[in-house]
Amino acid sequence: MCPFCDEVLSGTSFSIDLRDILDKINVNGGTKQDPTPQNPNHLIAQRGLTASIEFCVQHRHEKQYQVALNQGWPTRPDFIDLPDRVAGLAE
Numbered sequence: 685m686c687p688f689c690d691e692v693l694s695g696t697s698f699s700i701d702l703r704d705i706l707d708k709i710n711v712n713g714g715t716k717q718d719p720t721p722q723n724p725n726h727l728i729a730q731r732g733l734t735a736s737i738e739f740c741v742q743h744r745h746e747k748q749y750q751v752a753l754n755q756g757w758p759t760r761p762d763f764i765d766l767p768d769r770v771a772g773l774a775e
């Protein structure tokens with residue numbers, strides 16, 4: 685569960701990127717424990733939403749990335765073939 689917005693995360697632990705962002709938030713103003721009944725690990729960023737938003741953007745990206753992988757989206761798009769594929773969609 686996200687410590688800032690309480691959204692359910694895609695994994696059971698923080699990714700390396702999420703850990704790095706949380707470390708950065710803690711360096712630049714820090715966080716304060718603010719446990720709630722729903723989220724005992726809830727935090728408040730001392731510098732407000734602008735300090736924690738990067739964390740939430742990243743975990744939402746990671747969740748969507750996992751959905752894309754599960755749906756078979758390529759991780760390395762074929763840009764050489766892209767124009768022909770786009771043109772094919774218009775037909």
Ligand SMILES: [Zn+2]
Pocket residue numbers: 686687688689690691739740741743
């Ligand atoms: Zn969040």
